[in-house]
Amino acid sequence: MIEMYDVWKTYPNGAEALRGINVKIEKGEFVYVVGPSGAGKSTFIKLMYREEKPTKGTIFVNNFNVEMVKEKKIPLLRRQIGVVFQDFKLLPKLTAYENVAFALEVIETPRKKLKGRVQEVLEMVGLGDKLDALPNQLSGGEQQRVAIARALVNRPAVIIADEPTGNLDPDTSWEIMYLFDQINSRGTTVVMATHNKDIVNKMKRRVIAIENGQIVRDERRGVYGYED
Numbered sequence: 001m002i003e004m005y006d007v008w009k010t011y012p013n014g015a016e017a018l019r020g021i022n023v024k025i026e027k028g029e030f031v032y033v034v035g036p037s038g039a040g041k042s043t044f045i046k047l048m049y050r051e052e053k054p055t056k057g058t059i060f061v062n063n064f065n066v067e068m069v070k071e072k073k074i075p076l077l078r079r080q081i082g083v084v085f086q087d088f089k090l091l092p093k094l095t096a097y098e099n100v101a102f103a104l105e106v107i108e109t110p111r112k113k114l115k116g117r118v119q120e121v122l123e124m125v126g127l128g129d130k131l132d133a134l135p136n137q138l139s140g141g142e143q144q145r146v147a148i149a150r151a152l153v154n155r156p157a158v159i160i161a162d163e164p165t166g167n168l169d170p171d172t173s174w175e176i177m178y179l180f181d182q183i184n185s186r187g188t189t190v191v192m193a194t195h196n197k198d199i200v201n202k203m204k205r206r207v208i209a210i211e212n213g214q215i216v217r218d219e220r221r222g223v224y225g226y227e228d
């Protein structure tokens, strides 16, 4: 599903974010990516959906050779990957329904099919009664649910989340985590960078720890392992 071979990333300012990453994530896995601030977690995730290009190395996501993908084919790659962010990144003037529909509209889905799919996915995340709400009429947890629905609407093979609970209180964070767990149990691969020690320790999933741009730990049923 996701493979990286000797992947390096140096930003133009000289920051060495990743230094020789080798990793394999199988279809259907749930993986937490942990590590201190500035360790390279976001960069690791950005390389998967071609937000950044590696300085060196090879990356495969769902059989796409990510660093070789031509600009024209990037939308095709991104359709295989749902991305969820800490700050939700919803369009403020569009309703929950419209935010999700927008992700489908851009790939020219027929209108009739679109409506059913958008409703279905918003119901799945528990927002069937909030289709017409604008982001500022929703709680943080609800906004993140809309963002998750948007990430899911194209039925991606993998969901990648960068600190999805970073702006949420502990109870809401757990609700969001259970939602990711449910999505994963339906077969979608989940890769999540997080600083949420409590959640990582209780879920007992695979944990990849990155420090100083290198993988320093990769455990099948891992723990958070840091004090923050």
Ligand SMILES: Nc1ncnc2c1ncn2[C@@H]1O[C@H](COP(=O)(O)OP(=O)(O)OP(=O)(O)O)[C@@H](O)[C@H]1O
Binding pocket: 011, 012, 013, 015, 016, 017, 035, 036, 037, 038, 039, 040, 041, 042, 043, 044
């Ligand atoms: N666009 C950029 N330009 C230059 N340097 C960058 C850029 N993005 C990240 N870096 C640097 O690369 C290194 C890794 O950053 P990254 O954001 O991947 O870490 P992180 O583990 O996600 O941190 P955090 O937990 O704080 O989000 C840091 O030294 C950071 O300053």
